[in-house]
Amino acid sequence: MKKISFWIKGLLLIIVLYFIFLRPIPYYIERPGSAEDLDPMIEVDGNYAQEPGKFMMTTVEILQATPFTYLFQFLPYNDIVSEAELFGDIDDYEEYNTLQRYYMESSVHSAVVAAFDAAGLPYNLDYKGVYVMSVTDNSNFAGVLQMGDTITEVDNLKFKNTEEFIDYIKDLEVGQTVSIKYERNGTEYKSEGDLIKLEETGETGIGISLVDQSTVETDPEVVIHSGEIGGPSAGLMYSLQVYSMITNTNLRAGHVIAGTGTISEDGTVGPIGGIDKKVIAADKEGATIFFAPDDEIDPDLKGEYPDYKSNYEIAVEAAEDIDTKMKIVPIKTFNDAIEYLEQLSPVSSRFEPEQSQVNLAA
Structure with a gap:
């Protein structure tokens, strides 16, 4: 019995330690x-x-908090933020990382x-298509397109810029079927779906938020x-x-x-x-x-x-x-x-640039 009691206590201790030190909670620590x-x-x-x-x-x-690391917020320059504050409308950490990678590429x-x-x-800008930032729930491409995809063609048409892409789509009829080509992680895919009426503008659309996707050649x-x-x-x-x-x-x-x-x-x-x-x-x-x-x-x-x-x-x-x-x-x-x-002098000299002054806003 003593041996069994020992193992039970050991198991309970492991469980307690897990929940204190390893169990993730819906908060994140931001620190240097x-x-x-x-x-x-x-x-x-x-x-x-x-x-x-x-x-x-x-x-x-940025690291996900546990009950123990939650206390880090009391250390200098360690802040606690909730999942809602960090992600906003983004569903999960994977989408958050996808968005951060796009921001880095941009x-x-x-x-x-x-x-x-x-x-x-000189340099050349090469327009690749539209980068999908989000897909609305009522879009007929929901479950097909996802954040990070790049739409390269619609109805076998390529566009010079995003304005041309938007103009083409909005001139079509709600319910009309369109064929799109899109890239994800270097692989090209095709899909078809019906256009919808966008709630924000009342215009015809696919049901996505988007930004330009282009590269610069130098x-x-x-x-x-x-x-x-x-x-x-x-x-x-x-x-x-x-x-x-x-x-x-x-x-x-x-x-x-x-x-x-x-x-x-x-x-x-x-x-x-x-x-x-x-x-x-x-x-x-x-x-x-x-x-x-x-x-x-x-x-x-x-x-x-x-x-x-x-x-x-x-x-x-x-x-x-x-x-x-x-x-x-x-x-x-x-x-x-x-x-x-x-105006910097080489570091070997004793010159030190004058400290700039705070330019306070009115």
């Missing part, structure tokens, strides 16, 4: 991630940058375009190996690395430069989430300069949320909190970053 050197991630005509210094992208780590595309535009070099050829990293926030740093390589300019001058921010094709730098955690990650990896989006806050938004702060303000507060010597530099456009880097 990594600062990744871009030299081994970006190649131009098969070559990698070898100049002194680094450009680094920064990340936020970020790579925009970064290359912004860099080549700034360098005055000479010299640029390849960005983003790996498993997702999201759009590496855009600014990607564009700086690409620009410095295609123009053969040593912009970093031996400095370790980290940063974050989305990049538009026109060079506009946009805000991102978790910038305070990215400041922590950059500081741990020895960055001496950190580029932060200096997003302008809409007065109406500031009026409704008086405590709302720009990315730059949050980054400055985090830097002051950890007492880092890393300089936080506000960036609105790609050209802002280039101009700042062009």
Whole structure:
């Protein structure tokens, strides 16, 4: 009996430990991630940058909570978010990752375009089709199409842009059968279905939300190996690395430069989430300069949320909190970053760029 009692107690202990330390709960921990050197991630005509210094992208780590790790929220720069807050209307983590991969691909595309535009070099945009972001429940292609598919043809017709695609569909009749070709993970599929009346606009449609899917062709050829990293926030740093390589300019001058921010094709730098955690990650990896989006806050938004702060303000507060010597530099456009880097002296000198001031929104 004592032996049986011992095994029962041991089993109960294992069960308790499982529920405390391993059992997932519907919450996620957001905390400082990594600062990744871009030299081994970006190649131009098969070559990698070898100049002194680094450009680094920064990340936020997201991990599913357990009852034990739920307590991490009380640690500095560890935040707890619910599944609803993280996923929104997305059904599961797989779809979330698919969306993040799309954002990364789009970020790579925009970064290359912004860099080549700034360098005055030509490039070609190759339209691939429409990227499926979601499928409505009442769509006759529900269960066929899924997030991440690219529709390449409708009724054996190819289109030059998404506007042509939409115009063709909306000129057809509700209930009319269309044939589509679409790609998923490199494989082409075909399907047929009837068009529906879109609830939002009342127009004829397939029943999907969509965005452009295109690639950019350049000479010299640029390849960005983003790996498993997702999201759009590496855009600014990607564009700086690409620009410095295609123009053969040593912009970093031996400095370790980290940063974050989305990049538009026109060079506009946009805000991102978790910038305070990215400041922590950059500081741990020895960055001496950190580029932060200096997003302008809409007065109406500031009026409704008086405590709302720009990315730059949050980054400055985090830097002051950890007492880092890393300089936080506000960036609105790609050209802002280039101009700042062009005035840097080599790291071997004693010159230190003047700390930029907070540009508070009215």
